[in-house]
Amino acid sequence: MLSKIRLKPLILLSLVATLGACATRPPEGTPPGEVFDPYERNNRGIHKFNLGVDRFLFRPASKGYVKIFPDPVVTSFSNFAENLTMPGQALDYLLQGNLKQSGNALLRFAINTTVGGAGLSKPADELNLPPVDTDFGETLHVWGVGEGAYVELPLYGPSTQRDAIGVVVNLFSNPINFSPVRPIDNIGVYAEVVRRAGDRGRFSDTVDSILYESADSYAQSQTIYLQNRRFELARDDEDAYLGLYDDPYADIGTDPVRDPYLDPYEDPYAE
């Protein structure tokens, strides 16, 4: 038991070292809105594998899960999983130097675990505390690590080199895993799978439309993941936030043939 605990930081260190060593930077001068995907061939292979897993395993299991259990039960299980991540998130906020949010995460954990019945409900939400949503990938971002290349991880899905390190570190860094009263090993990981199944089942139309109805599901999941991730990380940085806007009105106007407003009588709906 003791040796197992000592082993974990070692595995962790070597993993971070290996992943960090292969982290490639986008070449200087690449616009921030662009996608850096030097491993596209490899990524597309993993994407195909992930699609297969989803089609034959995760999608049917998730749809069954939300069909069998009523909505409030699915929500409760998701709350339970989210609550288990709170001590880990508190640790990440601490590493980011954000003491306020670190305390907030711990407060939520304390309230939801006790009053909320092991975290099955979220009474802390009623206190109007700011939302808690971080991970080790964000910690690395705060420390100044760039996102690196886009990668699609087996079973997990879209990520970047930086966030992949975060995912692996967060597998081990949750203090819950080191607590003496722990019902099941890696309970956080199992709970997370159940939570993801709840989301997959609930928003199955949206996920299906991305994975199975788009012309290039790899490109769609990639752009959606990167945009959302960059948005999450830029949320507190107004300049970066506004930088996400592209002005379509700026593109046209130079070429009279292309300017839809040059001829005020043009009616695009008349046919």
Add this chain to the structure above:
Amino acid sequence: MLNNHLNRRGFVATGLAGVLMAALPAYAQTEASAKALVVSVVDDINRVIASGKSEKSMIRDFEKIFAQYADVPIMARYVLGADGRSASPAQLRQFTDAFQGYISNKYGRRFREFIGGQVTVRNARKIKAGYEVRTSVKLQGSSPFEVTFLVSDKSGRDRFFNMFIEGVNMLLTERTEVGALLDARGGDLNRLIKDMKQNKLS
């Protein structure tokens, strides 16, 4: 007495003319008008969702809302990206038309997931092309998420020209998708327009 009456009428008439003169040529976009547009879009969409009509007629209603409140020509142009530069004006018109149906069909089918959702307009601020209006959407059983509308009056009146859901830019995402759809057709825009109109994309 008579004089007074005429005077009053004259006063009312001049006043009305003044109001009309002020209102007609000087249409100006304001933060309030941008917010009001978003509120109208949300209200209209909610009304359709709550109507309980068949999916097909709901999608038809969504298309009307989209055509009314969105600057579809500029959106279609942006989504075509570099491929739009070599297109003829007639092709662009047809693509705009096809794009309108494609968007209404694609997103209209998913509004079911928004049943019972609550949209709150949070704030608006000036951006280059007009205004950014941020809203917060609360669905049952999930944490609130941010939906942002970009509104511009460059078409002559307030219309939204882009939408972000938790930072995911609808136009940019559709540009990627339309690029892939074109690639799958060897870059043949006419074929894409035809397939889009017949709803035969995959």
